[in-house]
Amino acid sequence: KAGVTQTPRYLIKTRGQQVTLSCSPISGHRSVSWYQQTPGQGLQFLFEYFSETQRNKGNFPGRFSGRQFSNSRSEMNVSTLELGDSALYLCASSFRGLEEKLFFGSGTQLSVL
Amino acid sequence: GENVEQHPSTLSVQEGDSAVIKCTYSDSASNYFPWYKQELGKGPQLIIDIRSNVGEKKDQRIAVTLNKTAKHFSLHITETQPEDSAVYFCAASLPPEGAQKLVFGQGTRLTINP
Numbered sequence: 001k002a003g004v005t006q007t008p009r010y011l012i013k014t015r016g017q018q019v020t021l022s023c024s025p026i027s028g029h030r031s032v033s034w035y036q037q038t039p040g041q042g043l044q045f046l047f048e049y050f051s052e053t054q055r056n057k058g059n060f061p062g063r064f065s066g067r068q069f070s071n072s073r074s075e076m077n078v079s080t081l082e083l084g085d086s087a088l089y090l091c092a093s094s095f096r097g098l099e100e101k102l103f104f105g106s107g108t109q110l111s112v113l
Numbered sequence: 114g115e116n117v118e119q120h121p122s123t124l125s126v127q128e129g130d131s132a133v134i135k136c137t138y139s140d141s142a143s144n145y146f147p148w149y150k151q152e153l154g155k156g157p158q159l160i161i162d163i164r165s166n167v168g169e170k171k172d173q174r175i176a177v178t179l180n181k182t183a184k185h186f187s188l189h190i191t192e193t194q195p196e197d198s199a200v201y202f203c204a205a206s207l208p209p210e211g212a213q214k215l216v217f218g219q220g221t222r223l224t225i226n227p
């Protein structure tokens with residue numbers, strides 16, 4: 001069974017631009033969560049989607065948004081990029097969410113110049 | 114909200130020795146505690162987890178213990194091998210969000226010396 005797939009693997013953007021990251025969950029998984037990883041703040045929860053609906057949200061500004069499609073694939077978007085948005089963005093999936101184990105992809109490394 | 118503290122930040126042990134990483138959490142309602150291993154260039158990999166109704170869980174060379182009264186949990190790796198070198202993260206989650214909204218510790222960089 002293929003794992004969680006994230007594209008692209010690396011991305012370089014400049015301040016003020018916007019970016020869209022993509023995530024394909026493990027086949028059959030319907031819950032997708034997004035996390036931001038930085039050396040300073042560590043791993044922080046962004047949001048979770050289940051059945052195309054945002055079910056949970058972390059403490060990030062409205063510039064961070066996401067969506068989930070009917071095939072469970074998910075995208076996250078960051079608008080008006082800031083230097084501090086440089087991070088590894090990780091997607092994780094589980095079958096239904098809530099009490100189930102979370103499996104992570106390898107992430108998208110975003111650099112904002 | 115929940116806060117998780119993890120110690121030590123770096124740990125170096127001789128191959129074959131044991132390694133112990135400790136975490137404390139702040140919210141007594143937390144009920145799920147996973148441990149992840151992250152190797153360079155990869156995402157975190159779940160290695161073991163424990164729920165609040167269990168005090169200890171073991172999987173081959175890896176074990177986790179939970180002390181709900183003291184609000185701390187620990188990862189124990191025995192007979193360490195070079196491939197155990199990685200960054201380890203503990204995490205905790207609260208109901209009702211459950212395992213999808215994890216609060217992570219800051220990580221421990223474990224180095225196994227041959």
